Amino acid sequence: MRFFKIITARPWLGEETAYSAEFDAALGADGLATLKTKRMGLFIFIGVATALFGLFAVAYYMRMMMGGWHMLMEPLILWPNTLILMVGGGLMQWASWLSKQGNVPRAKQAFFAGGIAGLLFLGGQLLAWQELIELGCYAEVNPANAFFYVITGLHGLHLMGGLFVWGNALFKTMGDASPAAITASIELCDYYWHFMLAVWIAIFALLVVT
Secondary structure (H helix, E strand, O other), X not given: OHHHHXXXXXXXXXXXXXXXXXXXXXXXXXXHHHHHHHHHHHHHHHHHHHHHHHHHHHHHHHHHHOOOOOOOOOOOOHHHHHHHHHHHHHHHHHHHHHHHOOOHHHHHHHHHHHHHHHHHHHXXXXXXXXXXXXXXXXXXXXXXXXXXXXXXXXXXXXXXXXXXXXXXXXXXXXXXXXXHXXXXXXXXXXXXXXXXXHHHXXXXXXXXXX
């Protein structure tokens, strides 16, 4: 029960409940129950995905210690690409804050821009892959190359899943959904975007350091 209260808290309001009574009433009993279920499911998925990326990081380190490892020079585009994803995370956070303040029109704009930043990030990752392939850095040439493609590809797949959910939520914001339902959708995407950003920063740091 305590765990449920923690993940549904709004610390910026100094509360332990997920939403104010006004928001609860706007969302309705069924809508609120659905939101809490989706949020719980999202946190469980994030936990599983974190363990998966952690296992790949351990495998990366163990393989590096076995020898025959030639350091891969990361494409320079990864630096601005990281900045793009950070901007996207900031936009998602801003969209969530605006929607909670009742400024749904501006929240929609920030939410749209945040998703576009995610698309730009994926495009940048593809350019990074293309650059490495043109330089002859194939997966079979060097274990470091193979791990780069696998780990960045895995992150990209997870982000694509987030973009699919973002697209559904974006469609909802353009329909006749209530402001409370829009706020709930934006909030869930915001959580996931920050998770994707945290994972990428950890991956990028691992690649740069090793």
